[in-house]
Amino acid sequence: MSDWMLTYAAVMTGIVVMTIVFLMVWAKRLEKERGRIRGNVYKGGFLSAEEFQRDWISMRANGRKGAAGYKYEDGPGCYVIESFPIGTENPDFEHPHEVYVGQSLHICNRVRNHLNGKGNGDVYADVREGKPVFVHLERCEETQMNDLERRLIDAFHATESYNSTRGGAQRR
8 A cells, every 4th residue: 555545544544433432422411411411401490281171270389379381471482391101100201101391372271281281292192192291380481481482392302202203494
């Protein structure tokens, strides 16, 4: 082999090695970001679909009736809906059976629509079949909704479940 061919092979090998290292570092950072996002959602907690529906008009926290319910606390944001197989008593929210992520200017109303058959048909099928379904609401400014939805879909691998797109399709 000539000197220029050896030099070319060495340069190409170096480029390939640097590319692999870069991709490994990038993948590790991406997974760390996914974990951080999921952690924030888990910290905020999930609410069962039954509790959400029950508290639509008024909250019953601490036995008090009459406090404003989700219907009156509506606003912009994103939501995560997780479902589990029938018979699941203590769901592992980090490993849902199915997941759906969405956004809305009126997240509470939108989640209620999904639970009542006026939204994602897969989510409603889970509710109708009696599967344990849980909701997490993530409020944000209208201008942040697309980015947050994309990040939640990615973090929860929702395109491998009920989401058919990567999100953020609305112009905001």
